[in-house]
Amino acid sequence: MSDFIRTRQNLIVPWGLLLLSLFILSRQSYRETQSRPSLFARALVTTVSVPQRAISYSLQGLRGVWRNYFYLVGLRQQNLELQKEVALLQEERVWAEEYRLENERLRQLVGFKEQVPFRLVPARIIGEDLLAESKTITVNKGSLDGIKPGTVAVAVAGVVGQILDEPGSLIGLNASQVLLIIDRNSRVDALVQRSRARGVIRGTGALDRLELQYVERTADVVAGDMVICSGLGGIFPKGLMIGTVASVASDPNELSLHLEVAPSVNFSHLEEVLIVFPESAP
């Protein structure tokens, strides 16, 4: 028996692993219930987040310097003496501009924090996911910061996503993966603010488009209506902004309206998010 395996291990091992992976793949398709992530998965996210954080912060700093400094280096050719002065001033200006923009964003965040009845903790985005079909981000807050399954992330403009603590949205010690509302697996119970028509917001995978599903065909919805979280489902707090209705289409053969919603958050320019904690949370 052992000779049989030994002589054929070059076939048995690769094809056995392929069958095992096919089994895992088929078992988890159309996942209705999620398994808990393993300790290995959490450790992996935590480990990777350390260099991710370092690279992400460095790149953000470099990008600021690149945008504001190196484009102006051509001036040196015109006047070297003047350029020395310009370079010094420019460097100071770069950092001042970075601080000004950061300050502006933080002031917006603080202003927003005062308006909502939750405790909000700022978190920085340190990584994206590897698959174009998925829409998740990694933030620099984890279980040590009080992140739990079902924790919601928002921006000043509205809802960003949620942290599920399941494969694809893991919680590490000091980092977590946020499932964005634009991901196709994301669902948010929603209300049209003006008419109170109810539906479910589903991600489309596109950065600038959501679908509002299951809204009755007779409901009063027009383009430009604001869509907010209904609070049902217990995950997303009621009243948080999701987006505005971009288009309304009705098919007489269907029970629901076809509604496209433009998210209020600009997902292509996200740098920080706010993590929502209940007031009583640590």
Next chain:
Amino acid sequence: MIRPYAYILLASLVAVVLQTTLNDHLFQGRLNTDLILVMVVLLGLFRDPVHGALMAFLLGGIQDYFSGQALDGLFLFSLTLIFILANLFRRRFSALSPGAQFVFVLGFGVADKVLLYLLLLLFAAPGVASAAGWPFWILEVFINAALAPLLYQLMSRVPNLLPAGATRP
């Protein structure tokens, strides 16, 4: 025996860190270069079937943890299959030259894109599979192929990871 696995685990973590941070900054998230795929193709072209398959399986599992919620086990399956296919060429063709490495990674890159699309179509929730980004796919595949000779040079310097001369016909 265990050391090459530790190296490949470390290399995969480095690749994940680079891909999750640099892709967004360099390409505004439009392109996803895939260093792990390049590693798997090189393992297929140079490693023995048993240890190479185990390494490809490990790499697929790690890539799955950082690929969102589209489909669990997606890269576990696709990278193991890509390894097996690449391994079929191991004793038939030489992949020692940079040109050959470019061509092999280009070919398997295309195969990988088609495979991922089909797997998402078959196993993921409706609407997840989308071929809309195919112009970017082509660019991604070319970038991956261009990185192959560089990655080979790095991997061949790691002791016992890519046994030299394994692909001589």
